[in-house]
Amino acid sequence: MKVTVDQEKCVGAGQCVLAADDVFDQRDEDGLVDLLNPSPSDDRGTDVRHAAAVCPAAAISVED
């Protein structure tokens, strides 16, 4: 699974951190998304896809 984030789109909602904090974080200085793991294992698929689905800025893409 391959995850990409678009910091231009990100509005710092932090929803992805609540969904999968092993994959996403927020930067201290501006609260924007910080991708911790661009290739999470398949068993993290549900939470990572949920993070992408709830992102209010549609800033997260997930490819299998």
Added chain:
Amino acid sequence: MSIAPERLQLPLPRPNVLELAPLYALLRREAPIAPVTTPAGDPAWLVTRFEEVRLLLGDKRFGRSHPNPDQAARISTAAVQDGPTGEYETEEADHARMRRLLTPAFSAKRMRMLSDHMGQLTEGYLDALVAEHETAGVVDLHHGLAFPLPVAMICRLLGVPEADRELFAALSERMAGTAIGEEAHQAREEFFRYMVGLIETKRPDLGEDVISDLVRAQGADSAFDYEQMVRLCVGLLFAGHETTVNRIGLGVLFLMTNREHWDRLVADPQGHVDAVVEEIMRLGAPGDLGLLRYAREDVDIAGVTIARGDALILSINAANRDVDVYSEAEAFDPDRPERTHLGFGHGAHFCIGASLARTELRVVFEALARRLPEMRLAKDVSELEVRETLTGGVSELPVTWRSA
């Protein structure tokens, strides 16, 4: 836009604080974007279907400002979400700057770090309620927990003295009032003056809090004017407690009237609390209008043409009960398979306090289920006093756990 005779008049009367007007279901199906007359008597579009509400919230062709504010449709006589706000020409840049300033202070990680503190406060409030219940037999969870916790947290985050809580809570209540006419706008002026006083008291000795950060930022940025800053501080203090107080109340009512889900939470507070909180966020419907937007250009959508400058009321309440999105949409069911909702909005204006609210709600409902498993309402839901404000909610939550 002319006012056609068949225009629906808002607000749609609702049966009680937990249910919506049945008419919303018909609108969602037959006229997802319907011409309506606002409580203030002006024309607007009411958007009720999940798909369109979500789409429009994420669409930059709609904003909170208006090209000619004097001509803009007014929504209500309250002093919040009543008409356009901000500068039409610079709205996007102003909003982006505001988000940049505030996002770090409300990040998910920081809110999580506060959860132990929230937990300690909550235990203290519950200790006091348990002691009071020993003698009184019935206690008010609104005054004992739902109100003080969010207030204490927002005071700490913003750097507002907790001793002022009765003052700003009363101002918030009046500012959101829908049945007091001009009084709501007077309250907004008073709130503004209170905030100016607070800011100037803090200025010589700025601390580590959001209002101090905003004062520093305003001093360093000529595009950020003083009045804008004060308004923003008022908005944060208003929205930062009012909303969560209401949501705790609605959550208690849902759980007390859906006993099987309360029992399930009691059986495993840690394991169930997240799902319970999300369902409270989906189904809780404070107030009865929605989020306000104005079209920045002409837009064709869902069979209607929205003209530049038209007002839209995006009904979060109706969208969150859309039968095309949720199975048994009107039922309170934390175990439902659907995990998303629009309770915190969507898009660029997504609630900045979402992580704060979620953390507070998780702490509160986990603690209630663990400590007061026998709790039940001491009054029927229909007898509870509902507030006549834009944000709705109840002003009392009488509960008991004395054996009947």
